[in-house]
């Protein structure tokens with residue numbers, strides 16, 4: 001692997017082989033998502049606990065100070081919205097030159113396997129990989145499910161993840177599901193898990209992240225279940241412990257409780 005590519009990947013996936021990516025890119029198709037209305041305010045208290053931030057160029061420029069930034073994964077696909085015809089009909093929104101100018105560690109793009117725009121989104125990924133490899137910039141493929149959350153099973157996610165890896169993604173973001181080892185087992189590049197819509201209890205999040213890590217994920221790219229939480233700092237600290245310190249879900253819950261109650265720094 002070229003030095004530049006290896007260097008960028010090492011800033012994302014830490015020396016222990018694990019990572020906590022913090023996505024705040026949701027506005028690119030959802031608009032001012034709840035608790036992300038002012039990205040700077042959302043990010044400020046929690047960013048120090050993240051290994052990297054997944055973000056669009058507009059929010060990066062407006063809401064992140066260049067002298068205080070974590071490694072950046074730049075969201076470079078889009079062009080659709082939640083009120084439009086079809087979320088899957090994305091194009092590439094940001095050039096590789098722009099990614100280089102912004103000094104990012106990776107770029108991220110969604111693929112919509114099984115949708116009407118499967119071919120376009122996969123060819124967009126392949127094109128982005130060609131460009132990224134030229135300059136040593138890794139591509140993270142986001143296996144999107146659009147509005148159809150029921151697609152989150154091992155057969156479907158395993159298929160999407162493998163295809164993304166075959167087309168050259170250096171990292172694949174997918175969802176946790178039952179039998180997650182089938183997803184990671186069939187994907188020859190590192191897999192990170194998204195959180196999806198906010199769930200009822202924090203323990204559920206700790207449990208699926210813990211299970212996914214045991215089954216081969218290298219970490220998470222997890223947003224809403226952190227920054228839509230009542231206590232985002234407590235949440236991200238607890239998740240960090242699961243990812244980087246092998247904390248159990250019960251230990252993570254303890255960290256969450258004691259941090260939110262101010263008993264832990």
Ligand code: 5RP
Pocket residue numbers: 023024025026054142194195196197221222223224225
């Ligand atoms: C949305 C994304 C997010 O980065 C991804 O879904 C992770 O966020 P969350 O944990 O909130 O699902 O790709 O465009």
